Every structure is written in C-alpha cells, then in structure tokens.
Amino acid sequence: MPIQSQFSPQAGISPKLSVRGIRKDYGATTVLQAIDLDVRSGELLTLLGPSGSGKTTLLQIICGLVEPTSGSLFIDGRDETSxxxxxxxxxxxxxxxxLFPHLTVKENxxxxxxxxxxxxxEIDKRVAEVLDMVNLGHTADRLPKALSGGQQQRVALARCLVYRPSVILMDEPLGALDRKLRETMQIEIKRIHRETGATIIFVTHDQEEALALSDRICLMNDGVIAxxxxxxxxYEAPANRFSAEFIGLSNIxxxxxxxxxxxxxxxxxxAVAGMQAGDGLMVRPEHIALTEPAxxxxxxxVTETVYAGADTRLLVALESGKSIIVRQAAGIPIAPIGSSVGLNWQPSAIRIVR
Ligand SMILES: Nc1ncnc2c1ncn2[C@@H]1O[C@H](COP(=O)(O)OP(=O)(O)O)[C@@H](O)[C@H]1O
Ligand SMILES: [Mg+2]
Incomplete structure (x- = not known):
C-alpha cells in the first residue's frame, strides 16, 4: 500500500515511520482516536500534551509494548503493527x-x-564510543548508585544508543532532573541527534522543552492530534484554541x-478576514505595547509585575474583570502596579483561534 504523507511538504520523501488510524480503547474508554502521523527520517519529533493525553500509549504502541485496538504502524514502509x-x-x-544496580556503567x-x-x-569498541558520546568515559567502572541522576539518565541513553537503533523513543527522559541539568541534557540530546542521525520521538508535557528540542511538535489533546x-x-500560527493556550502565553x-x-x-x-461566528482573536503577550489609557x-x-531579567511580565486587569498578560522587553521602564494603561498592538500580530 503506498503511504500518503499527510504532513510532509517534502512530497516523495517517504517517512521513516507512519502511524495510520491507530486507535486504543481500554474497555469503554478510548485513549487514542484514529491517530495519523508521519515521522520523517532523521527528525526529532516531540509528542507534547498534558498528562493523560495519550503520549505514552502512542509511544508504547510504536515500540510494540502495547497492541493497538485498530490501525497500522509502518516503519520504512513495512507494516510492523504485529x-x-x-x-x-x-x-x-x-x-x-x-539501570541494573549490580552492574557497572560499562556492563550496563x-x-x-x-x-x-x-x-x-566489537562490544568493547562500541561501549567506549557511546560512553564518549555521552561524556561518561570516566565513570565506566562505577556502579549506578555512585552517579548523579543526570549521569544515570545518560547511561540509560548510552545503553539505547549502543545498538544503533534507527528510531529512538524517549518518554519524559528528563522529567526527574532539576531545571539546570534538564537544559544541559536537552543540548546533549540535540547534539547526539545530529551525530547519530537517528529518528527520535521524544515525549514531554513541558512546552518549553518541546520548543527547545524539536524539529517538529505533535501536540496531543485527549487522544487526538491538535x-x-x-x-x-x-507558536506563530496555532491551529486552534488548545494549541494557542498550551504553547506559550496567550490572550484570547x-x-x-x-x-x-x-x-x-x-x-x-x-475583526480579521476569515473569521467565523464562535472564533476568537488571540494576541501574544510580547506583541502588546502599553500606551496612554485612551x-x-x-x-x-496593572495588578502584578514579574521581573525575569530578559523581560518583565505584567498582569493588566480590564474593567470586564479579565486579566491580560503583557511582556515587556528589558530596557523599557516597567509600569508600576496600580497604574492605568492602554493596550495596543499591530493588527498583524492578531491570530484567529477556533
Ligand atoms: N493500561 C491501561 N488501562 C486503562 N487505562 C489506561 C492504561 N494505560 C493508560 N490508560 C489511560 O489512558 C490515558 C492516556 O494515558 P497515557 O498514554 O499514559 O497519557 P500521557 O502519557 O499523555 O500522560 C489516561 O487517561 C490513562 O489513564
Ligand atoms: Mg506518559
């Protein structure tokens, strides 16, 4: 069966992995509804979505740990569903x-x-190679308990890289790490992705992590792709309300x-051309300029200001009771709490949300 690439603008390049009509029911509950997704060869695609949206279930279907209720999975054009x-x-x-606690890093x-x-x-050669890739050569003979959380996570990554799979799935691999370590690991994952050329599907519920890492993001909500x-x-053209609200800050x-x-x-x-009844308009906080009230x-x-170094976030309460988020770049005098302000923006910054 020829596979139509629904999302790829690069017609003719066949996807590494194609999910077709994948559905998963647990009893009467549907946790994935007819998912269609193409993952391109060599890309880092993130499955992003709130807890319970079906990310892990989809990943487990892709790796074969969970059987779909219906639908098919193709890898390199072969039906590998079963x-x-x-x-x-x-x-x-x-x-x-x-990790195996009684085995050294190298043995793991x-x-x-x-x-x-x-x-x-061959084993010795490859282990040395991946230890080097994750910067853990000096820990080869230690037991996992003698490593930090970040180092243990890199051992787990090395253990996956060592057999050179062409597809790597990562389910919230950085979730247990503190922020600074997580950011360091994000950079390492990007580097390893470049060096190995592997196709990576990375799962996270953290939108900042998804924005930082991904070639493309597949945003999931309640078992469907948003x-x-x-x-x-x-970020710039959210397809719907859920996208607009889940990624970045928005005022609707x-x-x-x-x-x-x-x-x-x-x-x-x-109003914006193309608007239909029920549509809203969205403006991102960084596109709002503060003016004189009139x-x-x-x-x-202004009811709140949150200084964050590179920018400051302000909350502006409207008469309607709604609070608007405004981001002011560093260097602009910050409007003090209690001051009356007008909110202005360029028409080009406005997006329709449906
Ligand atoms: N084995 C299972 N039995 C019943 N329900 C499950 C099972 N696994 C997952 N679910 C449900 O499927 C939904 C999606 O779960 P999951 O794929 O783990 O979401 P995510 O990884 O996005 O947090 C959740 O509502 C979860 O409770
Ligand atoms: Mg999960």
Missing part, C-alpha cells in the same frame, strides 16, 4: 531509567550487545462579530 518488540529496530529510554551499556551476541572486541508543525509554526478575546468588529466584553477589536484598543490597571 512485529514483536525485540524484532523492531527501535530503542527506548524511559523516565525511570532502570554492554548488556544489550551481549544479548545480541556481538563479539567481545496540531503538527515546527515550533515556530505552532471572544464575542459576536458585527460591523467588522469583534464585540468582546473586554472591548471592541477589529490610546489603546482597551485599557486597564
């Missing part, structure tokens, strides 16, 4: 890295190769459309 886990060319890294990493009965010399696109596409106005205006409880805003599309009172 192929056993150990015959798939897929490596998996989980959040709870599950060698384990998958021993299972595959590779010659000892949007697939580059981080920039999703709703109301009836009349005489070319969106008449919201918060004030009137010029000069904005709407006006309000």
């Amino acid at each position: 192929l056993p886990v150990n015959q798939r060319d897929i490596g998996v890294v989980f959040q709870n890295y599950a 990493i060698a384990f998958p190769l021993q299972m595959r009965r590779l010659p000892v010399a 949007q697939v696109g580059t981080p920039q596409e999703i 106005f709703d109301g009836a459309i009349a005489d070319g205006m969106l008449r919201s409880a918060d004030g009137d805003i010029p 000069q904005g599309f709407m006006s309000g009172t």
